[in-house]
Amino acid sequence: MEEITNLMNGFIVVLTPYNMGLMMVGIVLGVLIGVLPGLGGANGVAILLPLTFAMNPTSAIIMLSCLYWGALFGGAITSILFNIPGEPWSVATTFDGYPMAQQGRAGEALTAAFTSSFVGALVAVLMITFTAPLVARFALRFGPPEYFSVYLLTFCSFVGMSKGSPFKTIAAMMIGFALAAVGLDTVTGQLRMTFGFTDLLKGFDFLIAVIGLFGIGEILLTIEEGLAFKGAEAKIKMRVVLDTWKQLPKYWKTSLRSSLIGCWMGITPGGATPASFMGYGIAKSMSPNGANFGKGEMEGVVAPETAAHAAGTSALLPMLTLGIPGSPTAAVLLGGLLIWGLQPGPLLFQEQKEFVWGLIASMYLGNIAGLIVVLTTVPFFAAILRIPFSIVAPVILVICAIGAYTVHGSMFDVWLMVIFGVVGYIFKKLDYPLAPLVLALVLGDRAEDAFRQSMLMSQGTMSIFFDNGLVASITVLALVMLFWAPLRAGIARLRGR
Amino acid sequence: MEASEEKSAASVKAVDAIVAVVIFLMGLVVIVDSWRLGAKWGSDGPEAGYFPFYIGLILCIASTINFVAAFKVKGGESFVSMSSLKMILSVVIPTIIYVGLIGGVGPVPALGIYVASTIFIALFMKWLGKYAWPMTIGVAVAVPVVFFLLFEVWFKVPLPKGPLEAALGLN
Numbered sequence: 001m002e003e004i005t006n007l008m009n010g011f012i013v014v015l016t017p018y019n020m021g022l023m024m025v026g027i028v029l030g031v032l033i034g035v036l037p038g039l040g041g042a043n044g045v046a047i048l049l050p051l052t053f054a055m056n057p058t059s060a061i062i063m064l065s066c067l068y069w070g071a072l073f074g075g076a077i078t079s080i081l082f083n084i085p086g087e088p089w090s091v092a093t094t095f096d097g098y099p100m101a102q103q104g105r106a107g108e109a110l111t112a113a114f115t116s117s118f119v120g121a122l123v124a125v126l127m128i129t130f131t132a133p134l135v136a137r138f139a140l141r142f143g144p145p146e147y148f149s150v151y152l153l154t155f156c157s158f159v160g161m162s163k164g165s166p167f168k169t170i171a172a173m174m175i176g177f178a179l180a181a182v183g184l185d186t187v188t189g190q191l192r193m194t195f196g197f198t199d200l201l202k203g204f205d206f207l208i209a210v211i212g213l214f215g216i217g218e219i220l221l222t223i224e225e226g227l228a229f230k231g232a233e234a235k236i237k238m239r240v241v242l243d244t245w246k247q248l249p250k251y252w253k254t255s256l257r258s259s260l261i262g263c264w265m266g267i268t269p270g271g272a273t274p275a276s277f278m279g280y281g282i283a284k285s286m287s288p289n290g291a292n293f294g295k296g297e298m299e300g301v302v303a304p305e306t307a308a309h310a311a312g313t314s315a316l317l318p319m320l321t322l323g324i325p326g327s328p329t330a331a332v333l334l335g336g337l338l339i340w341g342l343q344p345g346p347l348l349f350q351e352q353k354e355f356v357w358g359l360i361a362s363m364y365l366g367n368i369a370g371l372i373v374v375l376t377t378v379p380f381f382a383a384i385l386r387i388p389f390s391i392v393a394p395v396i397l398v399i400c401a402i403g404a405y406t407v408h409g410s411m412f413d414v415w416l417m418v419i420f421g422v423v424g425y426i427f428k429k430l431d432y433p434l435a436p437l438v439l440a441l442v443l444g445d446r447a448e449d450a451f452r453q454s455m456l457m458s459q460g461t462m463s464i465f466f467d468n469g470l471v472a473s474i475t476v477l478a479l480v481m482l483f484w485a486p487l488r489a490g491i492a493r494l495r496g497r
Numbered sequence: 498m499e500a501s502e503e504k505s506a507a508s509v510k511a512v513d514a515i516v517a518v519v520i521f522l523m524g525l526v527v528i529v530d531s532w533r534l535g536a537k538w539g540s541d542g543p544e545a546g547y548f549p550f551y552i553g554l555i556l557c558i559a560s561t562i563n564f565v566a567a568f569k570v571k572g573g574e575s576f577v578s579m580s581s582l583k584m585i586l587s588v589v590i591p592t593i594i595y596v597g598l599i600g601g602v603g604p605v606p607a608l609g610i611y612v613a614s615t616i617f618i619a620l621f622m623k624w625l626g627k628y629a630w631p632m633t634i635g636v637a638v639a640v641p642v643v644f645f646l647l648f649e650v651w652f653k654v655p656l657p658k659g660p661l662e663a664a665l666g667l668n
Contacts, residue, residue: 177552223584393588394621418593427516430576
């Protein structure tokens with residue numbers, strides 16, 4: 001088993017005091033970010049990214065990915081204790097987590113949430129360990145048409161899986177593509193949509209968009225919802241943890257189901273948020289206790305948390321193997337890879353073994369460390385939430401401004417961040433999804449390159465996307481995803497007859 | 498919900514329609530500029546506007562559908578109430594002034610990020626949080642000092658500085 005050997009080498013990379021230290025820093029900062037409104041996985045990583053430019057890439061990715069795990073864990077704390085989802089993917093956790101806390105079972109709910117998160121992540125990491133090398137080897141055969149069809153699949157999945165209006169998803173996505181096109185066109189050397197503004201020459205950086213859309217936008221939403229946080233008491237006693245652990249195995253079916261949903265939603269870029277809702281919804285309809293969901297049923301905490309964490313973790317699989325991120329946070333990590341001088345994609349597994357396997361090993365250790373950290377430090381993080389918002393908000397805004405400035409050392413970016421913040425607030429309230437916008441902004445240039453190269457190969461005919469079995473099946477799958485809503489309605493109507 | 502009883506500043510319908518129009522105009526700008534660059538097949542392959550042209554086209558089509566859909570929603574649901582809008586503006590406007598103070602815009606002097614942050618946090622706490630002066634000044638001075646140590650000293654990432662740092666010889 002080559003994977004096992006590689007993984008062991010990965011553990012050797014991670015198990016140095018320096019990297020272990022960075023791992024702990026990442027986890028603690030991540031939980032903090034997950035707890036605070038306005039700071040989340042995606043913009044937290046984006047803000048810290050400039051500080052890692054000088055670091056060794058392996059150490060940097062270990063710290064930033066642990067920040068991501070920490071944020072995934074942290075989201076559950078605010079959901080359960082305060083009924084405020086710190087992250088969008090923990091909304092479904094509030095349904096049963098908060099009622100449990102109100103019944104004085106906060107400790108149980110938190111333990112269940114953290115443990116389920118851990119289980120979900122573990123399943124996803126195991127999946128990554130054994131399938132990522134296969135996918136990477138397979139993807140080595142990909143040419144531009146195959147890549148473009150995978151991009152197409154990525155974006156069509158967003159449309160097919162969108163909860164709201166598919167046309168709002170399409171509009172948000174196309175804004176991302178349009179913003180990505182701004183600036184110097186590297187192929188022809190022409191300036192696109194700069195209209196004489198020198199600041200626009202380098203185009204829009206997605207890190208700025210992420211900090212504005214998710215950071216400032218979130219702060220504005222929080223302010224509108226009111227400034228006071230009223231929360232349940234948080235203490236986790238060792239006995240409660242052990243008692244809860246005794247109860248959890250009986251929900252193994254729910255865990256397994258949610259893990260699989262999560263893995264699938266993470267790889268196809270559905271992301272953690274829809275995965276958590278799907279995990280909750282399916283558990284509710286299939287569990288014998290389904291009727292009690294929403295009243296403080298532990299299974300209702302297990303289901304969404306497992307799915308969200310599995311999705312969040314498996315989003316890194318397409319990021320590493322194909323260079324296509326499955327979530328905004330994975331997109332920011334991908335941006336990091338490029339900045340550290342690594343080319344994401346199948347070759348990474350051959351040329352940067354230490355980096356890839358160090359990262360995968362750190363996923364195992366990071367989640368174990370994360371579980372221990374959150375179980376022991378909940379009261380501390382709950383106390384942070386009690387700091388009044390009128391102190392926290394300006395400090396977070398300052399952090400966002402610093403983060404936006406450090407990306408390129410440009411004041412123009414800070415102004416852009418404010419604009420993106422207002423746009424993010426409006427879009428969130430009108431149900432325009434932000435994830436496809438960010439992903440299109442990240443992948444826009446590369447999707448366009450793949451498209452142009454394909455067109456050059458075929459002299460301008462679209463038939464190249466159906467040229468061989470592989471590319472044709474991906475393209476067809478993409479089209480099925482694009483028209484998923486009308487297709488499903490059609491099937492339902494046929495069945496009804 | 499209390500919010501629905503309050504006076505509405507704008508309805509969802511109106512904001513939805515306006516956003517759709519703005520996105521449509523964006524699409525139009527993309528189409529026009531792509532056309533200027535050439536959105537066809539050049540002598541050496543696709544021209545610079547080839548790909549963005551279709552992006553602009555899809556933007557226009559999608560936003561037209563969104564515009565029509567905005568009017569199909571029944572009822573005058575409120576997008577934001579008057580009091581919420583006031584809260585939002587009381588954060589957005591100071592933030593804009595804050596960003597202006599960092600780098601300086603027109604008549605606003607450039608103070609650098611640390612001094613601007615001190616003023617911003619202090620105003621925010623005093624105005625929206627109604628804190629006593631000692632607490633306000635304590636937080637407003639401590640936070641930028643911590644960031645200064647973190648960025649300038651520890652990570653050696655230079656942030657915008659102004660006359661105060663120059664006077665103290667910290668540049």
